[in-house]
Amino acid sequence: MRTKAKFEKVSYGQFAPYGDETAYNAIKLPRRATSKSAGYDFYLPRDLTVKPSETVTVATGIRVLMPDDWCLMIYPRSGLGFKFRLKLNNTVGIIDADYSDSDNEGHIFVRMTNESDKTLELTSGSAFAQGVFTRYLLTEDDEVTELRNGGLGSTSE
Numbered sequence: 001m002r003t004k005a006k007f008e009k010v011s012y013g014q015f016a017p018y019g020d021e022t023a024y025n026a027i028k029l030p031r032r033a034t035s036k037s038a039g040y041d042f043y044l045p046r047d048l049t050v051k052p053s054e055t056v057t058v059a060t061g062i063r064v065l066m067p068d069d070w071c072l073m074i075y076p077r078s079g080l081g082f083k084f085r086l087k088l089n090n091t092v093g094i095i096d097a098d099y100s101d102s103d104n105e106g107h108i109f110v111r112m113t114n115e116s117d118k119t120l121e122l123t124s125g126s127a128f129a130q131g132v133f134t135r136y137l138l139t140e141d142d143e144v145t146e147l148r149n150g151g152l153g154s155t156s157e
Contacts, residue, residue, distance in 0.1 A: 005066035005133055007040070010105040018059030019045055026124050027061040030131055039075070039130030042110065048122045050114040055089065058128065063106035068097050072131045074110060080128065085115035088129075095131070098148045 007029040009015075015024050023046040030040035042060055050056050064072055074093030080086040089111040100106035110129050114120050122128055 002065060002067045005064055005070065005072070007062055007064050009061055010063050010107045014105045014107050015059060015061045019061070022046075023124070024061060028125060030062060033127075039132045041077070041127035042074070042108075042129040042131060044122055044124055044126050044128055046124045048120075048126075048128070050084075050086070050112070050120040052114055052117050052119065055111065055113040057109055057111040060108045060110060062108050063100050064095060064108070064131075065100050065106075066097050066133065067135075069135050069137075070133055071096055071136060072133055074108070074129055074131050076112060076129055077127055080120070083116070084118060084120045086112055086120065087115055088112050096148070102148055 009024075009027050009029070012021070012024050015027075027045045028043040030042050032040055042062065044058065045061050048056065048058065066072065072095040074088065074095065076086045076088055093108075093110065095106075095108060112129075
């Protein structure tokens, strides 16, 4: 059993529908900015412009491997939320430990909306979101045995 998390790039074949080889090669693995940062910064693989009221989806090119009783919560960077009212469309993204086994290799996507009246312009390599790991607990009567067999949103289908 895995005891720590690890970020990896998805294969180029998985990323190719969302970006070219230049963007793929520009993918930076998430990392913390300081030794006491809770969040791992996610970086843009290419330039991004988000106009007021516009919604965009960022294909990060990243997957994460983690212990079975962990999840990764994705949030916008607080500065972008403060300055541009940048919001994730699902409020908080929850990446389950078994997502890395899905058909899309666990490719993490971030869908967000600029709710400000200013255009947000970020360059490739800019931090735009952050992921925080957490352990979770189960109830004593939890008997789920289902396994993931799909990618994004597959557990609700």
